[in-house]
Amino acid sequence: MAYELYYWPGIQGRGEFVRLALEDAGADYVDVARRPAKSGGGVRALMAMLDSKSSAQIPFAPPFLKDGDVVISHVANILLYLGSRLGLAPEDEAMRHFAHGLQLTITDFVAETHDTHHPISTELYYEDQKEAAKANAAAFIEERIPKFMGYFERVLKQNPAGDAHPVGASHSYVDLSLFQMIEGLHYAFPRGMAGFAKTHPRLERMRERVRRRPNIAAYLKSDRRTPFNESGIFRCYPELDRGA
Amino acid sequence: MAYELYYWPGIQGRGEFVRLALEDAGADYVDVARRPAKSGGGVRALMAMLDSKSSAQIPFAPPFLKDGDVVISHVANILLYLGSRLGLAPEDEAMRHFAHGLQLTITDFVAETHDTHHPISTELYYEDQKEAAKANAAAFIEERIPKFMGYFERVLKQNPAGDAHPVGASHSYVDLSLFQMIEGLHYAFPRGMAGFAKTHPRLERMRERVRRRPNIAAYLKSDRRTPFNESGIFRCYPELDRGA
Numbered sequence: 001m002a003y004e005l006y007y008w009p010g011i012q013g014r015g016e017f018v019r020l021a022l023e024d025a026g027a028d029y030v031d032v033a034r035r036p037a038k039s040g041g042g043v044r045a046l047m048a049m050l051d052s053k054s055s056a057q058i059p060f061a062p063p064f065l066k067d068g069d070v071v072i073s074h075v076a077n078i079l080l081y082l083g084s085r086l087g088l089a090p091e092d093e094a095m096r097h098f099a100h101g102l103q104l105t106i107t108d109f110v111a112e113t114h115d116t117h118h119p120i121s122t123e124l125y126y127e128d129q130k131e132a133a134k135a136n137a138a139a140f141i142e143e144r145i146p147k148f149m150g151y152f153e154r155v156l157k158q159n160p161a162g163d164a165h166p167v168g169a170s171h172s173y174v175d176l177s178l179f180q181m182i183e184g185l186h187y188a189f190p191r192g193m194a195g196f197a198k199t200h201p202r203l204e205r206m207r208e209r210v211r212r213r214p215n216i217a218a219y220l221k222s223d224r225r226t227p228f229n230e231s232g233i234f235r236c237y238p239e240l241d242r243g244a
Numbered sequence: 245m246a247y248e249l250y251y252w253p254g255i256q257g258r259g260e261f262v263r264l265a266l267e268d269a270g271a272d273y274v275d276v277a278r279r280p281a282k283s284g285g286g287v288r289a290l291m292a293m294l295d296s297k298s299s300a301q302i303p304f305a306p307p308f309l310k311d312g313d314v315v316i317s318h319v320a321n322i323l324l325y326l327g328s329r330l331g332l333a334p335e336d337e338a339m340r341h342f343a344h345g346l347q348l349t350i351t352d353f354v355a356e357t358h359d360t361h362h363p364i365s366t367e368l369y370y371e372d373q374k375e376a377a378k379a380n381a382a383a384f385i386e387e388r389i390p391k392f393m394g395y396f397e398r399v400l401k402q403n404p405a406g407d408a409h410p411v412g413a414s415h416s417y418v419d420l421s422l423f424q425m426i427e428g429l430h431y432a433f434p435r436g437m438a439g440f441a442k443t444h445p446r447l448e449r450m451r452e453r454v455r456r457r458p459n460i461a462a463y464l465k466s467d468r469r470t471p472f473n474e475s476g477i478f479r480c481y482p483e484l485d486r487g488a
Binding site: 052053054055056057058059060061064069070071072073074076077080081094097098100101104105107108111115119120121123124129132135136139140143148151154155158159160 | 296297298299300301302303304305308313314315316317318320321324325338341342344345348349351352355359363364365367368373376379380383384387392395398399402403404
């Protein structure tokens with residue numbers, strides 16, 4: 001039976017980290033909220049899961065994944081569940097927890113990225129928190145991107161199995177998620193990310209390798225890949241970029 | 245061999261969610277950074293792990309747990325690892341992922357709580373972002389606490405195994421973490437949390453039950469329980485509370 005992914009249509013958002021894993025593995029999945037409402041899809045199907053007054057396991061927010069009766073919420077939890085099933089995670093228990101820890105660091109990085117345009121409240125418009133956003137984004141570019149990306153570069157460098165992958169000697173969902181982070185940051189902060197390839201050569205090589213994986217290359221060209229836009233996590237607001 | 249917990253001394257912080265699980269289970273553990281530097285403890289021991297130029301699995305930030313050669317980082321990941329070992333998690337795979345998803349929602353809640361006093365940057369002092377903090381805290385009290393706590397109250401209410409626990413019919417690490425969240429929010433926002441027991445009766449009963457567990461009651465009275473203070477996640481700044 002196909003996996004059912006529930007996520008807001010119209011943006012990549014957090015759902016994209018799950019989509020990349022499903023696409024890379026060539027898994028059979030349905031992107032529920034992107035399907036027509038008349039075939040049981042749409043935001044209505046997603047809201048019905050969130051608002052259920054009877055379900056035993058209600059998710060707090062999208063994305064969540066349904067696999068038959070099993071409901072898994074949060075990106076890192078979904079990838080932990082899918083990792084072993086899709087061949088995108090190590091089998092060893094300690095290494096699985098290491099991969100999961102890296103993914104949770106990416107989760108934090110994603111949240112901080114979102115805070116650059118919504119530092120006061122997710123309930124307010126960007127326009128109503130623009131001044132705080134400028135201060136937040138400046139600190140993010142100068143301190144947080146180097147701290148997070150410097151960390152992941154070190155993880156590659158210190159990997160005893162070689163510096164091609166963050167986890168062991170094989171491609172995993174962590175490679176895919178780091179690819180997405182780097183793509184998104186280039187979209188949001190082209191000036192802030194200008195020197196990235198030079199200062200993070202291993203991450204840059206990993207990014208290029210992921211981009212050339214056949215299923216990923218095909219996905220990126222397909223209409224299933226929603227372009228980055230200003231409703232998602234990574235938003236191109238020039239006034240928030242370096243030197244604005 | 246004793247588990248080794250690495251976390252900043254002097255605050256409860258994120259480490260407290262792990263401590264509560266270890267204490268509740270009566271596990272043998274060492275709180276490494278609280279031990280004297282001369283016996284291999286202190287912040288120096290923690291920094292040596294973070295700054296290692298050779299370790300294969302470097303954590304991004306505390307807390308992290310060492311279990312022999314295994315290093316696990318991030319609270320939810322540590323609790324996932326300890327859950328089965330300490331009898332604080334369900335054995336069924338789907339239920340384990342459900343518990344983990346709840347814990348990851350708590351992780352997000354903790355991050356948003358921290359943002360109330362540091363909305364612009366963790367690198368700036370609170371005093372230098374106080375105005376943004378007031379706006380953030382107001383939105384947090386009026387919108388986010390009800391949203392998160394309303395969700396967890398619903399999880400209890402809709403649990404087919406009864407409304408005493410969030411996961412199945414047994415006590416788990418999720419009960420402990422929710423206890424800590426509720427305690428912390430009462431400390432930080434006494435006015436904002438004034439009506440909590442009335443609007444969230446199931447969570448309130450769960451909180452009282454956790455507090456009376458013998459190992460937890462003993463821990464809370466011990467000097468191992470650092471009091472809440474204004475360097476941690478939950479800070480009592482009256483100017484950020486409701487009606488300030």
